Amino acid sequence: MKKILLAILATAAFFTACEEWQPVGTFKYSEPEELPLITDADMAGYGQRITIKDLCGRYVNGTPLKLESGWIKGQVISNDASGNIYRSLYIQDETGGIEIKTGRTNSSNEYKMGQWLYVKLSGLTLGMYGFKTGNYGGQGMIQLGLTDQSGAYETAYIDIPLIVDSHILKGEMGEPVAPVKLTAAQLPGKNDTQATNKYIGTLVELEGLKYGNEIFTLIYLSYSQDTKAATNRIFLTEQTWGITTWGLSKEKMGKLLEAGTWDEAYVGSGNETHGKVGDHRTVEGINGATYGDIERNAYSVSHYFKMGATDIQVRSSGYARFADVEIDPGILSGANAVNFTGILTMYQGSIQFTLLDLDGVVKVQ
Secondary structure: OHHHHHHHHHHHHHHHHHHOOOOOOOOOOOOOOOOOOOOHHHHHHHOOEOOHHHHHOOOEOOEOEEOOOOEEEEEEOOOOOOOOOOOOEEEEOOOOEEEEOOOOOOHHHOOOOOEEEEEEOOOOEEEEEOOEOOOOOEOOEEEEEEOOOOOOOOOEOOOOHHHHHHHEEEEEEOOOOOOEEEOHHHOOOOOOOOOOOOOOOOEEEEEEEEEEEEEEEEEEOOOOOOOOOHHHEEEEOOOOOOOOEOOEOHHHHHHHHHOOOOOOOEEEEOOEEEEEHHHHOEEOHHHOEEOOOOOOOOEOEEEEEEEOOEEEEEEEOOOOOOOOOEOOHHHHHOOOEEEEEEEEEEEOOEEEEEEOOHHHEEEEO
Protein backbone atom coordinates (compact mmCIF):
# COMPACT_ATOMS: atom_id res chain seq x y z
CA MET A 1 0.00 0.00 0.00
CA LYS A 2 2.84 2.36 0.86
CA LYS A 3 4.52 1.67 -2.51
CA ILE A 4 1.26 2.40 -4.33
CA LEU A 5 0.83 5.68 -2.46
CA LEU A 6 4.39 6.76 -3.31
CA ALA A 7 3.81 5.92 -6.96
CA ILE A 8 0.63 8.01 -7.02
CA LEU A 9 2.43 10.97 -5.39
CA ALA A 10 5.34 10.70 -7.84
CA THR A 11 2.93 10.66 -10.78
CA ALA A 12 1.08 13.70 -9.40
CA ALA A 13 4.34 15.53 -8.89
CA PHE A 14 5.34 14.78 -12.50
CA PHE A 15 2.12 16.24 -13.90
CA THR A 16 2.30 19.20 -11.54
CA ALA A 17 5.84 19.91 -12.70
CA CYS A 18 4.76 19.64 -16.33
CA GLU A 19 1.95 22.15 -15.76
CA GLU A 20 4.48 24.75 -14.61
CA TRP A 21 5.89 24.92 -18.14
CA GLN A 22 3.24 26.69 -20.17
CA PRO A 23 3.28 26.62 -23.98
CA VAL A 24 5.47 29.37 -25.44
CA GLY A 25 3.54 31.81 -27.61
CA THR A 26 4.94 32.09 -31.13
CA PHE A 27 2.59 34.85 -32.29
CA LYS A 28 3.87 38.36 -32.97
CA TYR A 29 2.44 41.51 -31.46
CA SER A 30 1.56 44.19 -33.94
CA GLU A 31 3.84 47.24 -33.95
CA PRO A 32 2.50 50.18 -31.92
CA GLU A 33 0.71 52.68 -34.04
CA GLU A 34 2.81 55.73 -34.82
CA LEU A 35 1.17 59.02 -33.96
CA PRO A 36 0.93 61.42 -36.91
CA LEU A 37 3.65 64.05 -37.00
CA ILE A 38 2.55 67.55 -36.03
CA THR A 39 2.64 70.49 -38.43
CA ASP A 40 2.16 74.23 -37.97
CA ALA A 41 -1.45 73.87 -39.08
CA ASP A 42 -2.18 71.44 -36.25
CA MET A 43 -1.22 74.12 -33.73
CA ALA A 44 -3.80 76.65 -34.92
CA GLY A 45 -6.02 76.07 -31.90
CA TYR A 46 -3.29 76.85 -29.37
CA GLY A 47 -2.75 80.53 -30.07
CA GLN A 48 0.08 82.17 -31.94
CA ARG A 49 3.54 80.84 -32.56
CA ILE A 50 6.12 82.64 -30.41
CA THR A 51 9.81 82.62 -31.22
CA ILE A 52 12.18 81.48 -28.48
CA LYS A 53 13.72 84.95 -28.35
CA ASP A 54 10.32 86.61 -27.88
CA LEU A 55 9.29 84.05 -25.28
CA CYS A 56 12.45 84.68 -23.26
CA GLY A 57 11.84 88.42 -23.61
CA ARG A 58 8.72 88.02 -21.46
CA TYR A 59 10.72 86.86 -18.46
CA VAL A 60 11.47 89.36 -15.67
CA ASN A 61 14.26 88.51 -13.21
CA GLY A 62 12.96 86.95 -10.03
CA THR A 63 9.41 86.55 -11.33
CA PRO A 64 8.49 83.14 -12.77
CA LEU A 65 5.82 83.52 -15.45
CA LYS A 66 2.90 81.08 -15.71
CA LEU A 67 2.08 80.87 -19.42
CA GLU A 68 -1.49 80.84 -20.69
CA SER A 69 -1.33 80.45 -24.45
CA GLY A 70 0.84 80.19 -27.52
CA TRP A 71 3.42 77.68 -28.75
CA ILE A 72 7.02 77.44 -29.81
CA LYS A 73 8.78 75.10 -32.19
CA GLY A 74 12.41 74.17 -32.48
CA GLN A 75 14.82 71.42 -33.42
CA VAL A 76 16.35 69.09 -30.86
CA ILE A 77 20.04 69.91 -30.29
CA SER A 78 20.80 67.77 -27.24
CA ASN A 79 20.83 64.15 -26.21
CA ASP A 80 21.44 62.46 -22.88
CA ALA A 81 23.22 59.35 -24.18
CA SER A 82 26.51 60.33 -22.52
CA GLY A 83 24.85 61.33 -19.24
CA ASN A 84 26.12 64.91 -19.32
CA ILE A 85 22.58 66.25 -19.80
CA TYR A 86 20.04 64.90 -17.33
CA ARG A 87 16.24 64.99 -17.38
CA SER A 88 16.17 67.91 -19.82
CA LEU A 89 16.39 68.63 -23.51
CA TYR A 90 17.35 71.69 -25.54
CA ILE A 91 15.67 72.94 -28.68
CA GLN A 92 16.50 75.92 -30.87
CA ASP A 93 14.80 77.91 -33.59
CA GLU A 94 16.14 80.66 -35.82
CA THR A 95 16.21 83.12 -32.89
CA GLY A 96 17.72 81.17 -29.99
CA GLY A 97 17.56 78.11 -27.79
CA ILE A 98 15.90 77.00 -24.55
CA GLU A 99 16.03 74.14 -22.05
CA ILE A 100 12.84 72.18 -21.39
CA LYS A 101 12.84 70.39 -18.02
CA THR A 102 10.98 67.26 -19.09
CA GLY A 103 12.05 65.12 -16.15
CA ARG A 104 12.59 62.23 -18.56
CA THR A 105 15.67 60.05 -18.64
CA ASN A 106 16.91 58.28 -21.78
CA SER A 107 15.17 61.01 -23.76
CA SER A 108 17.57 60.53 -26.69
CA ASN A 109 15.50 57.45 -27.53
CA GLU A 110 12.37 59.60 -27.64
CA TYR A 111 13.56 62.88 -29.16
CA LYS A 112 16.10 62.60 -31.96
CA MET A 113 18.73 65.17 -32.83
CA GLY A 114 17.35 67.42 -35.55
CA GLN A 115 13.69 66.53 -34.96
CA TRP A 116 11.23 69.41 -34.86
CA LEU A 117 9.26 69.65 -31.63
CA TYR A 118 6.17 71.73 -30.93
CA VAL A 119 5.67 72.90 -27.34
CA LYS A 120 2.25 74.04 -26.10
CA LEU A 121 2.96 76.74 -23.55
CA SER A 122 -0.33 76.92 -21.66
CA GLY A 123 0.20 75.63 -18.12
CA LEU A 124 4.00 75.73 -18.29
CA THR A 125 6.19 78.15 -16.35
CA LEU A 126 9.02 80.31 -17.64
CA GLY A 127 11.78 80.80 -15.09
CA MET A 128 15.51 81.15 -14.66
CA TYR A 129 18.23 79.07 -13.06
CA GLY A 130 21.54 80.61 -12.02
CA PHE A 131 20.83 84.33 -11.59
CA LYS A 132 22.99 86.22 -9.09
CA THR A 133 22.76 89.86 -8.09
CA GLY A 134 25.69 92.18 -7.49
CA ASN A 135 28.87 93.15 -9.28
CA TYR A 136 30.15 89.59 -9.30
CA GLY A 137 26.92 88.07 -10.57
CA GLY A 138 24.76 88.19 -13.65
CA GLN A 139 22.20 86.29 -15.68
CA GLY A 140 21.46 82.58 -15.73
CA MET A 141 19.47 80.38 -18.11
CA ILE A 142 15.80 80.91 -18.90
CA GLN A 143 13.99 77.54 -18.83
CA LEU A 144 10.60 75.96 -19.38
CA GLY A 145 9.08 73.65 -16.78
CA LEU A 146 6.33 73.63 -14.19
CA THR A 147 5.97 75.93 -11.19
CA ASP A 148 8.14 74.72 -8.32
CA GLN A 149 5.74 74.34 -5.42
CA SER A 150 8.62 74.18 -2.92
CA GLY A 151 9.81 77.65 -3.91
CA ALA A 152 13.43 76.47 -4.02
CA TYR A 153 13.68 77.08 -7.77
CA GLU A 154 11.72 79.08 -10.32
CA THR A 155 10.80 76.00 -12.36
CA ALA A 156 10.37 72.30 -11.60
CA TYR A 157 10.68 69.22 -13.78
CA ILE A 158 7.48 68.32 -15.60
CA ASP A 159 8.03 64.62 -14.76
CA ILE A 160 4.46 63.37 -15.34
CA PRO A 161 4.42 61.49 -18.70
CA LEU A 162 0.86 62.55 -19.55
CA ILE A 163 1.76 66.25 -19.12
CA VAL A 164 5.01 65.86 -21.05
CA ASP A 165 3.28 64.13 -23.96
CA SER A 166 0.42 66.61 -24.07
CA HIS A 167 2.78 69.60 -24.21
CA ILE A 168 5.72 68.35 -26.28
CA LEU A 169 4.60 67.14 -29.69
CA LYS A 170 6.78 65.59 -32.37
CA GLY A 171 7.13 67.13 -35.79
CA GLU A 172 9.06 65.95 -38.80
CA MET A 173 12.67 64.84 -38.72
CA GLY A 174 15.07 67.44 -40.00
CA GLU A 175 18.79 67.37 -40.59
CA PRO A 176 20.80 67.65 -37.37
CA VAL A 177 21.51 71.28 -36.55
CA ALA A 178 24.98 72.42 -37.59
CA PRO A 179 26.84 74.25 -34.81
CA VAL A 180 27.57 77.92 -35.40
CA LYS A 181 31.24 78.88 -35.11
CA LEU A 182 31.45 81.81 -32.71
CA THR A 183 34.05 84.51 -32.51
CA ALA A 184 35.02 86.10 -29.20
CA ALA A 185 33.01 89.19 -30.17
CA GLN A 186 29.82 87.11 -30.42
CA LEU A 187 30.07 85.66 -26.91
CA PRO A 188 27.44 86.86 -24.42
CA GLY A 189 28.16 89.30 -21.62
CA LYS A 190 27.19 88.74 -18.02
CA ASN A 191 23.86 90.56 -18.42
CA ASP A 192 22.79 88.70 -21.57
CA THR A 193 19.95 86.18 -21.78
CA GLN A 194 18.37 84.33 -24.69
CA ALA A 195 16.37 87.51 -25.28
CA THR A 196 19.51 89.54 -26.00
CA ASN A 197 22.03 87.03 -27.36
CA LYS A 198 20.73 84.46 -29.85
CA TYR A 199 23.59 82.02 -29.24
CA ILE A 200 22.75 81.29 -25.59
CA GLY A 201 21.10 77.87 -25.32
CA THR A 202 22.14 76.86 -28.84
CA LEU A 203 24.61 74.46 -30.41
CA VAL A 204 27.88 76.26 -31.11
CA GLU A 205 31.54 75.63 -31.83
CA LEU A 206 34.31 77.52 -30.03
CA GLU A 207 37.77 77.45 -31.57
CA GLY A 208 41.31 77.84 -30.27
CA LEU A 209 40.72 77.79 -26.50
CA LYS A 210 43.59 77.41 -24.06
CA TYR A 211 43.45 75.73 -20.66
CA GLY A 212 43.20 78.20 -17.78
CA ASN A 213 44.78 76.00 -15.05
CA GLU A 214 41.71 76.39 -12.84
CA ILE A 215 38.69 74.32 -11.94
CA PHE A 216 35.55 74.90 -9.94
CA THR A 217 33.58 72.31 -8.05
CA LEU A 218 31.49 72.41 -4.90
CA ILE A 219 31.72 69.40 -2.58
CA TYR A 220 29.55 68.71 0.45
CA LEU A 221 30.70 66.95 3.57
CA SER A 222 27.31 65.26 3.65
CA TYR A 223 24.28 65.37 1.37
CA SER A 224 22.09 64.52 4.37
CA GLN A 225 23.01 67.85 6.01
CA ASP A 226 22.06 71.38 4.94
CA THR A 227 23.85 71.86 1.60
CA LYS A 228 23.66 75.64 1.99
CA ALA A 229 25.45 75.69 5.34
CA ALA A 230 29.05 76.93 5.26
CA THR A 231 30.03 74.13 7.63
CA ASN A 232 29.02 71.61 4.96
CA ARG A 233 30.71 73.15 1.89
CA ILE A 234 34.11 72.73 0.27
CA PHE A 235 34.86 75.00 -2.69
CA LEU A 236 37.66 73.81 -4.96
CA THR A 237 38.67 76.72 -7.18
CA GLU A 238 41.52 79.09 -8.20
CA GLN A 239 43.76 76.11 -9.08
CA THR A 240 43.30 72.58 -10.44
CA TRP A 241 43.39 70.69 -7.10
CA GLY A 242 44.78 67.61 -8.85
CA ILE A 243 41.65 67.13 -10.96
CA THR A 244 42.72 66.14 -14.47
CA THR A 245 39.52 64.37 -15.54
CA TRP A 246 36.45 66.01 -17.09
CA GLY A 247 34.27 65.23 -14.05
CA LEU A 248 34.45 63.37 -10.75
CA SER A 249 32.79 60.02 -10.31
CA LYS A 250 32.21 58.80 -6.77
CA GLU A 251 35.21 56.49 -7.06
CA LYS A 252 37.52 59.19 -8.42
CA MET A 253 36.40 61.68 -5.78
CA GLY A 254 37.20 59.15 -3.07
CA LYS A 255 40.67 58.45 -4.45
CA LEU A 256 41.66 62.12 -4.54
CA LEU A 257 40.24 62.67 -1.07
CA GLU A 258 42.08 59.72 0.47
CA ALA A 259 45.32 60.74 -1.26
CA GLY A 260 45.24 64.00 0.69
CA THR A 261 45.07 66.05 -2.52
CA TRP A 262 42.55 68.46 -1.02
CA ASP A 263 43.89 68.65 2.56
CA GLU A 264 44.64 72.38 2.24
CA ALA A 265 41.18 73.25 0.90
CA TYR A 266 39.00 75.19 3.32
CA VAL A 267 35.61 74.10 4.59
CA GLY A 268 33.26 77.08 4.36
CA SER A 269 32.00 79.70 1.95
CA GLY A 270 32.78 83.37 1.40
CA ASN A 271 34.72 84.75 4.35
CA GLU A 272 33.34 82.09 6.68
CA THR A 273 35.72 79.18 7.14
CA HIS A 274 35.60 76.13 9.38
CA GLY A 275 39.04 74.61 9.21
CA LYS A 276 40.48 72.57 6.36
CA VAL A 277 39.71 69.26 4.72
CA GLY A 278 42.89 67.88 6.32
CA ASP A 279 41.36 68.47 9.75
CA HIS A 280 38.94 65.64 8.96
CA ARG A 281 41.78 63.23 8.33
CA THR A 282 42.13 60.32 10.74
CA VAL A 283 44.43 57.31 10.88
CA GLU A 284 42.95 53.92 11.61
CA GLY A 285 45.59 51.25 12.07
CA ILE A 286 47.11 49.76 8.96
CA ASN A 287 44.37 51.18 6.79
CA GLY A 288 46.05 54.58 6.78
CA ALA A 289 44.33 57.91 6.24
CA THR A 290 40.55 58.08 6.09
CA TYR A 291 37.96 60.84 6.04
CA GLY A 292 35.06 59.02 7.58
CA ASP A 293 32.83 62.08 7.98
CA ILE A 294 33.17 63.28 4.37
CA GLU A 295 30.67 61.56 2.11
CA ARG A 296 31.81 60.15 -1.23
CA ASN A 297 29.70 61.19 -4.20
CA ALA A 298 29.89 62.13 -7.86
CA TYR A 299 30.43 65.83 -8.63
CA SER A 300 30.32 68.10 -11.65
CA VAL A 301 33.54 69.89 -12.49
CA SER A 302 33.97 73.11 -14.43
CA HIS A 303 37.34 73.42 -16.16
CA TYR A 304 38.24 76.98 -17.12
CA PHE A 305 39.41 77.66 -20.66
CA LYS A 306 40.35 80.98 -22.24
CA MET A 307 38.87 82.20 -25.50
CA GLY A 308 40.84 85.37 -25.96
CA ALA A 309 40.32 87.24 -22.69
CA THR A 310 37.02 85.49 -21.88
CA ASP A 311 36.72 82.62 -19.41
CA ILE A 312 34.65 79.64 -20.56
CA GLN A 313 33.66 77.06 -17.95
CA VAL A 314 33.44 73.63 -19.60
CA ARG A 315 31.17 71.78 -17.19
CA SER A 316 30.96 67.98 -17.01
CA SER A 317 28.73 65.93 -14.73
CA GLY A 318 30.22 63.38 -12.36
CA TYR A 319 27.62 60.97 -13.74
CA ALA A 320 28.68 61.44 -17.38
CA ARG A 321 30.08 58.35 -19.04
CA PHE A 322 33.25 60.30 -19.70
CA ALA A 323 33.55 61.81 -16.19
CA ASP A 324 36.77 59.97 -15.34
CA VAL A 325 38.39 60.31 -18.76
CA GLU A 326 41.72 62.09 -18.46
CA ILE A 327 42.02 65.39 -20.30
CA ASP A 328 44.76 65.25 -22.92
CA PRO A 329 48.10 66.26 -21.30
CA GLY A 330 48.86 68.55 -24.24
CA ILE A 331 45.67 70.49 -23.51
CA LEU A 332 46.36 70.67 -19.77
CA SER A 333 49.91 71.90 -20.29
CA GLY A 334 48.85 74.58 -22.74
CA ALA A 335 50.96 73.07 -25.53
CA ASN A 336 47.79 72.49 -27.53
CA ALA A 337 44.65 74.54 -28.02
CA VAL A 338 41.23 72.88 -28.20
CA ASN A 339 38.00 73.31 -30.14
CA PHE A 340 34.71 72.59 -28.38
CA THR A 341 31.26 71.77 -29.78
CA GLY A 342 28.31 71.83 -27.41
CA ILE A 343 25.62 74.01 -25.89
CA LEU A 344 26.42 77.54 -24.73
CA THR A 345 24.81 78.36 -21.37
CA MET A 346 24.99 81.01 -18.64
CA TYR A 347 25.33 80.76 -14.87
CA GLN A 348 25.59 83.78 -12.58
CA GLY A 349 26.84 85.93 -15.44
CA SER A 350 29.57 83.48 -16.48
CA ILE A 351 29.66 81.47 -19.69
CA GLN A 352 29.31 77.74 -19.17
CA PHE A 353 29.67 75.17 -21.91
CA THR A 354 27.93 71.80 -21.91
CA LEU A 355 29.46 68.96 -23.92
CA LEU A 356 27.14 66.38 -25.45
CA ASP A 357 30.02 63.88 -25.55
CA LEU A 358 33.77 63.82 -26.08
CA ASP A 359 33.32 63.97 -29.86
CA GLY A 360 32.87 67.66 -29.11
CA VAL A 361 36.50 67.97 -27.95
CA VAL A 362 39.16 68.35 -30.66
CA LYS A 363 42.82 69.03 -29.83
CA VAL A 364 44.54 71.40 -32.23
CA GLN A 365 48.15 72.45 -32.71
